Amino acid sequence: MIAFPLTGWIGLGSMGLPMATNLLRAGVPLTLFNRTGSRAEPLQQQGARLTASPRQLAEAVELLMLCVSDAPDVEAVLFGADGAAWGLRPGSLVIDCSTIAPERTRAFAQRLSGRGVDWVDAPVTGGTEAAAAGSLTVLLGGEPGAVARARPLLAVLASNLAHFGLVGAGQQAKAVNQVLVAGSYAAVAEAMALGEGMGLPMEQVITALQTGAAGSWGLGHRGASMLERSFPLGFRLRLHRKDLGIALAEAEARGLDLPISRLVAALEDRLIDQGYGDEDVSALARAVMPPSSGTKSSQP
Numbered sequence: 001m002i003a004f005p006l007t008g009w010i011g012l013g014s015m016g017l018p019m020a021t022n023l024l025r026a027g028v029p030l031t032l033f034n035r036t037g038s039r040a041e042p043l044q045q046q047g048a049r050l051t052a053s054p055r056q057l058a059e060a061v062e063l064l065m066l067c068v069s070d071a072p073d074v075e076a077v078l079f080g081a082d083g084a085a086w087g088l089r090p091g092s093l094v095i096d097c098s099t100i101a102p103e104r105t106r107a108f109a110q111r112l113s114g115r116g117v118d119w120v121d122a123p124v125t126g127g128t129e130a131a132a133a134g135s136l137t138v139l140l141g142g143e144p145g146a147v148a149r150a151r152p153l154l155a156v157l158a159s160n161l162a163h164f165g166l167v168g169a170g171q172q173a174k175a176v177n178q179v180l181v182a183g184s185y186a187a188v189a190e191a192m193a194l195g196e197g198m199g200l201p202m203e204q205v206i207t208a209l210q211t212g213a214a215g216s217w218g219l220g221h222r223g224a225s226m227l228e229r230s231f232p233l234g235f236r237l238r239l240h241r242k243d244l245g246i247a248l249a250e251a252e253a254r255g256l257d258l259p260i261s262r263l264v265a266a267l268e269d270r271l272i273d274q275g276y277g278d279e280d281v282s283a284l285a286r287a288v289m290p291p292s293s294g295t296k297s298s299q300p
Helices: 015-024 039-044 054-059 073-078 102-112 125-134 144-157 170-197 202-210 216-226 237-253 259-273 281-287
Strands: 006-012 030-033 063-066 093-096 118-121 134-140 158-165
Touching: 006 015, 006 054, 015 030, 015 039, 015 093, 015 125, 015 144, 015 281, 030 039, 030 054, 039 073, 063 073, 063 144, 063 170, 073 118, 073 134, 073 237, 093 102, 093 144, 102 118, 102 170, 118 144, 118 158, 118 170, 125 134, 170 202, 170 237, 170 281, 202 216, 237 259, 237 281, 259 281
Parallel strands: 006 030, 006 063, 063 093, 093 118, 134 158
Antiparallel strands: 118 134
């Protein structure tokens, strides 16, 4: 049996809660901080300890894991008043499962390095379904020794761990992932709109196309729900828009134009303005499909 280190966890949102739950079930000695303390109650009932501040948490652990929404949140829990950075001891390790800009990642890592603390950026992909199942993909950036320390804990959460290079490389890989998500979900939405509009038996279409060149995770997992105008939460639209902004900034810095990503970003901006930001990314279908299907299959 693996002897896990004393581990702290900050962030119990739609991704963080199932991830932390899986760590507890695997026997990880877990200490928590969350701004909304009630979110931690189910984990406390399973043996987790709740602390009053990030600093208090950091003083009690050897390894700290973060899963929060954006770079300002990472900065606040690390370097704000009673931040974790002021309680972390030299030799500690921070594993950041948030998705933030690579340059912010490197800056945070550098600040902690001055205090003798190592950093691994470990953004995840797979949505809430994979978070609950412990089958996420984790995209890693960091020194090889730090990544080796992180692997046993991350293996509890993931079916695939991929190390791309030094600090920031994991976040760069996540930017690539989010560009792919943008294009694939938008294409699935348009395809569902076209097939439905032509009166095809769309369940049969999805089954047939999923085994061909057009097959994708988005088609297999979200095509049918798009047809139902149902958007089960895997990853919030507003968070994907934030991530897509990171990818577009990385592209601009390198003189690259990503026209499809820019188009999807504009569609997401419109949907967020309409109040759909907390729906799943598959709500992109709202931009191209009529509100409800009035077209039944004309096929025999």
